[in-house]
Amino acid sequence: MGWQVMLFVSLLSVGVVRGQVSYSIPEEMEKGAVIGNIAHDLGLGVDRLKSGKARIYTGNTEEYIELKRERGVLLIKERIDRESLCGQTMPCALHFQMILENPMEFYTVTVEITDINDNPPTFERGEIKYEISESALIGARFVLEKAIDNDVGVNGLNSYTLKPSDNFALKTVSRGDGTKHVEMVLQTPLDREKHEHLSLILTALDGGEPQLSGTMQIIITVLDVNDNPPVCSKSEYKASVTEIDPVGTVITTVKATDVDKGINGKVTYMIPKSAAANLFQIDADYGVLTLTGNVDYEKRRLYELDVQVSDQGGLSDACKVIVDVTDANDNPPSINIMSKSNTLSENMKPGTVVTMLNIQDPDSNENGKVMCVLNENTPFVIKSSTNNFFTVVTDSELDRERDSEYNITVTCSDEGVPSLSSSVTLTLQISDVNDNAPVFERSSYEAYIVENNIPGVSIFTVKARDADWNQNARVSYILEDSSVNGVPVSSYVSVSADSGVIHAVRSFDYEQIKDFHFRVKAQDGGSPPLSSNVTVKILIRDQNDNPPQVLYPVQTGGSVVAEMVPRSADVGYLVTKVVAVDVDSGQNAWLSYKLQKATDRALFEVGLQNGEIRTIRQVNDKDAVKQRLTVIVEDNGQPSRSATVIVNVAVADSFPEVLSEFTDFTQDKEYNDNLTFYLVLALAVVSFLFITCLVVIISVKIYRWRQSRITYHSNLPVIPYYPPRYSDTLGTGTLQHVYNYEVCRTTDSRKSDCKFGRAGSQNVLIMDPSSTATMQRIQSEKNILDEPDSPLEGQVFMPATIKTTSTDISGD
Numbered sequence: 001m002g003w004q005v006m007l008f009v010s011l012l013s014v015g016v017v018r019g020q021v022s023y024s025i026p027e028e029m030e031k032g033a034v035i036g037n038i039a040h041d042l043g044l045g046v047d048r049l050k051s052g053k054a055r056i057y058t059g060n061t062e063e064y065i066e067l068k069r070e071r072g073v074l075l076i077k078e079r080i081d082r083e084s085l086c087g088q089t090m091p092c093a094l095h096f097q098m099i100l101e102n103p104m105e106f107y108t109v110t111v112e113i114t115d116i117n118d119n120p121p122t123f124e125r126g127e128i129k130y131e132i133s134e135s136a137l138i139g140a141r142f143v144l145e146k147a148i149d150n151d152v153g154v155n156g157l158n159s160y161t162l163k164p165s166d167n168f169a170l171k172t173v174s175r176g177d178g179t180k181h182v183e184m185v186l187q188t189p190l191d192r193e194k195h196e197h198l199s200l201i202l203t204a205l206d207g208g209e210p211q212l213s214g215t216m217q218i219i220i221t222v223l224d225v226n227d228n229p230p231v232c233s234k235s236e237y238k239a240s241v242t243e244i245d246p247v248g249t250v251i252t253t254v255k256a257t258d259v260d261k262g263i264n265g266k267v268t269y270m271i272p273k274s275a276a277a278n279l280f281q282i283d284a285d286y287g288v289l290t291l292t293g294n295v296d297y298e299k300r301r302l303y304e305l306d307v308q309v310s311d312q313g314g315l316s317d318a319c320k321v322i323v324d325v326t327d328a329n330d331n332p333p334s335i336n337i338m339s340k341s342n343t344l345s346e347n348m349k350p351g352t353v354v355t356m357l358n359i360q361d362p363d364s365n366e367n368g369k370v371m372c373v374l375n376e377n378t379p380f381v382i383k384s385s386t387n388n389f390f391t392v393v394t395d396s397e398l399d400r401e402r403d404s405e406y407n408i409t410v411t412c413s414d415e416g417v418p419s420l421s422s423s424v425t426l427t428l429q430i431s432d433v434n435d436n437a438p439v440f441e442r443s444s445y446e447a448y449i450v451e452n453n454i455p456g457v458s459i460f461t462v463k464a465r466d467a468d469w470n471q472n473a474r475v476s477y478i479l480e481d482s483s484v485n486g487v488p489v490s491s492y493v494s495v496s497a498d499s500g501v502i503h504a505v506r507s508f509d510y511e512q513i514k515d516f517h518f519r520v521k522a523q524d525g526g527s528p529p530l531s532s533n534v535t536v537k538i539l540i541r542d543q544n545d546n547p548p549q550v551l552y553p554v555q556t557g558g559s560v561v562a563e564m565v566p567r568s569a570d571v572g573y574l575v576t577k578v579v580a581v582d583v584d585s586g587q588n589a590w591l592s593y594k595l596q597k598a599t600d601r602a603l604f605e606v607g608l609q610n611g612e613i614r615t616i617r618q619v620n621d622k623d624a625v626k627q628r629l630t631v632i633v634e635d636n637g638q639p640s641r642s643a644t645v646i647v648n649v650a651v652a653d654s655f656p657e658v659l660s661e662f663t664d665f666t667q668d669k670e671y672n673d674n675l676t677f678y679l680v681l682a683l684a685v686v687s688f689l690f691i692t693c694l695v696v697i698i699s700v701k702i703y704r705w706r707q708s709r710i711t712y713h714s715n716l717p718v719i720p721y722y723p724p725r726y727s728d729t730l731g732t733g734t735l736q737h738v739y740n741y742e743v744c745r746t747t748d749s750r751k752s753d754c755k756f757g758r759a760g761s762q763n764v765l766i767m768d769p770s771s772t773a774t775m776q777r778i779q780s781e782k783n784i785l786d787e788p789d790s791p792l793e794g795q796v797f798m799p800a801t802i803k804t805t806s807t808d809i810s811g812d
Helices: 046-051 082-086 655-666 675-706
Strands: 008-014 017-026 034-036 055-057 065-068 073-076 092-100 105-114 127-133 141-143 157-163 168-174 180-186 197-206 213-223 236-242 250-253 268-270 280-282 288-291 302-310 316-326 334-340 343-345 353-360 370-374 380-386 389-394 405-414 421-431 444-450 458-461 476-479 493-495 501-504 515-523 531-541 549-552 562-565 574-577 579-581 592-598 604-606 612-615 626-634 642-651 740-744 753-758 764-767 774-777
Touching: 017 034, 055 065, 065 092, 082 092, 082 105, 092 334, 141 316, 157 168, 180 197, 236 250, 250 316, 280 302, 334 421, 353 370, 353 405, 353 421, 370 380, 380 405, 389 405, 444 458, 476 493, 549 642, 562 574, 574 642, 592 604, 604 626
Parallel strands: 017 105, 127 213, 236 316, 343 421, 444 531, 562 642
Antiparallel strands: 008 017, 034 073, 055 092, 065 073, 092 105, 141 180, 157 197, 168 180, 197 213, 250 288, 268 302, 280 288, 302 316, 334 353, 353 389, 370 405, 380 389, 405 421, 458 501, 476 515, 493 501, 515 531, 549 579, 574 612, 592 626, 604 612, 626 642, 740 753, 764 774
16 A cells, blocks of 8 residues: 655744654554654754653544654554544644753654555445335436445445446535435336335445445335325525533424325424434424534534424435534633653753643633643742743752752633633652751850770760761761870760760770860761861769878888987977878868877877877877877778878987987897997998999980880979978879889898889988988989980989987898
């Protein structure tokens, strides 16, 4: 079957319509047949069809055409039957749009469907019967049922033939609308006595190639006498009906008369069966035409009815009733979404197309004019691009944090009376853009932690919120680089990246650091990320973790230090003063002094606040020379901590008396016989120990020079009172790194001792029992933070002879 494609391309520049193209194809083409190369006809490349995701939009109608983007051609998707699609309407065409995206544009495509001769003429009935009086006159006309041919044009109904043609001939009458009315005309008189029944074949032929035909059998019964047919008062009637008129509405009345009398003059009205006959009904006796179905202006605007009037003798006449259907506003606008965006980024510029709509109203004139509006308080407007096409665009800036979703209601109304409207709601999600930095709940933070905490314990939590959504609102916490006393802050605290919990990395010591600052940065997960920071201050609270430390009198391991009180001392005589410090702070460092034990409690007392030991009565001869006092020093912490110190007091007026008393106490009896022997032995031991100390000090000096271990200074508050000849060479702290070298000499060489590594600074007055002189032993410390060639390093302190009232008795 040959066919020809007619192409018409017109380029437009109105709105988003870029052009239109028209094709002409015959009906009944095979599925998959090529209609045309639309890419070439529109001047588009195949790549543009692919990148633009080209597709066909047909509205609510069935899709007969499909687009092959890879080839840029239109193909037959389903077989097209022109008669089912358009009926008798000419021309018959399919109208659709081709939509492209990025950017959005569409093209109008019209495909005209031409008719082929695929339908033969058919009669509604295969047989029709007539009763004709034998007195029928030559030239009597009998209206025959028309044949129906669904094809149009040359393929439609063309002619009729009647066989046999002895008595009747066919007469075809062409009407103004192009249809043909066929009549059977009596040519020779009928004779019932010869032929009571006649059988004729009416053949309808079309003009197609090849020619198709249809037949109907006409059975004629010849009656007697009735020789006058009925006659219509008018050959054509015109009437109108509104498409919303109810069933039963009277349209018009057809009138016909028959000059015969009696039963032969009774006229009967009838509408031959046809498609239109289902919508109309005529009263057989009175010719009143009424509406029996629903007419639709949008489907058909004009009906032509053939009314046949006949008498009882079989004579008949025919007239035509033309019914004009008038429009009523009975169709609301139909809103068709051609393309829409479900999600829109909040940083889109005003004027961005969100949705493309096609609005259809099949009514005519004012009833078919449509206006569309949007609901209020939305940042969108609707614009008309071309006839029946609208676009919804953004009208202002979007902000997801203010409105994350919009329900856009599009309402379209026609201009009919009353006006009809339709609406559709479009849901648009606003996607997030990282345009908000995290914000901390406070401008700064301050937290407390008690010293001696467990490393890893959580201190408190910083919290920041981000108004964005999802990944853009996911906040991570970062500890900014800084230092505290020259040490990176990361060695003090850490921050949980997810929760913002601040943990202590180390155990804090209030005596070393009381507070410190650092900054925490909150950063979101956007790209690029946004951040803010906040200052955090950590204050360390003191804990009573240090007992008091006694500075004086100094407690030695192998010597007895005694304070001397003359027997002539009055009441309130100051014997000595116990000096102690506590490195804690506040009430944890408030010290009190109490006398715990005493040889004679009635002789001495200790000042509660100042630690002064005084006599509380007059010393007499009966008092023992050797007095031993135990003083306890307590702080005010909870729980309190304490330290004890033993104070030896000698009640005597002369040193030899004291010496003999304490010597008897500290030495074994086997050595008391020969004092000279022990003095000589002690001198030898002292010389040996002196040389040993020199060797040890030099060795330690060399060892410390090779080490890189860092030691810490501890800073004790300065006590205004010091014992005689006392020099504080080093501070004492809670974390001491001080090493002492102590040499203890006795008159018994077997009990001589050399001790290393005693912590703390000690200054002890030691008395040689063989003489009245004392030796001050001073420790030296190597601090690696000092200069390597410090003049203080490696010094050896020689014994110095001083006068004192203290007694050093050799002993354990």
